[in-house]
Amino acid sequence: MSDAEREWASGAITDALISLDAFRKCRKPFVFMSAKGEPDTEALIGLLLAMEREVAVPRVRGGEMDAVRITPYTDFRRNAWGISEPAKGMIATECDLAVVPVVAFDGLKRAGHGKGYYDRFLSRFPGCVKVGIAFSCRRTEGLVTEPHDIPMDIIVTEKEVITADNVAVFNSFGARE
Numbered sequence: 001m002s003d004a005e006r007e008w009a010s011g012a013i014t015d016a017l018i019s020l021d022a023f024r025k026c027r028k029p030f031v032f033m034s035a036k037g038e039p040d041t042e043a044l045i046g047l048l049l050a051m052e053r054e055v056a057v058p059r060v061r062g063g064e065m066d067a068v069r070i071t072p073y074t075d076f077r078r079n080a081w082g083i084s085e086p087a088k089g090m091i092a093t094e095c096d097l098a099v100v101p102v103v104a105f106d107g108l109k110r111a112g113h114g115k116g117y118y119d120r121f122l123s124r125f126p127g128c129v130k131v132g133i134a135f136s137c138r139r140t141e142g143l144v145t146e147p148h149d150i151p152m153d154i155i156v157t158e159k160e161v162i163t164a165d166n167v168a169v170f171n172s173f174g175a176r177e
Helices: 003-016 021-024 042-051 115-122
Strands: 029-031 056-063 064-069 076-078 084-086 097-101 104-106 109-111 127-134 154-156 159-165
Touching: 003 021, 003 042, 003 127, 021 127, 029 042, 056 084, 056 115, 064 076, 064 115, 097 115
Parallel strands: 029 056, 029 097, 097 127, 127 154
Antiparallel strands: 056 064, 076 084, 104 109, 154 159
């Protein structure tokens, strides 16, 4: 995708995400900080802060990932992967909505970068609504997952919102396969 296409698609994903009931009702959201090639979450995080939500973002420590609460004044640093994370902050103990990155998806099955950070994190918050965001070109078929892989409740792309009600795979012309 070109930079312009990525920017447009990121905006469309944000627009679709903020239209969801789960988004409007959340009070303690967790949102990943975007890496290169992923949908940009900066506007989404800014909107949640403006809505006075208790926003948390990831911070990696060893093999684990914490949700760290942020404010508009939080200082960030780059981690080993070049992703921004809060330099310090209070660990969030609650999460009612988790927005996570998706490298590939098949229905509500999600593949990440293969380190398991998000699956381990999500297992600590079983009651939160799990929303994966991805560009539509990340859709695949026959994605193999492991028992510890946590499926999403919702996948949002620039073209569609996939839920348990409409999880059937569609071909490029919109007809059910």
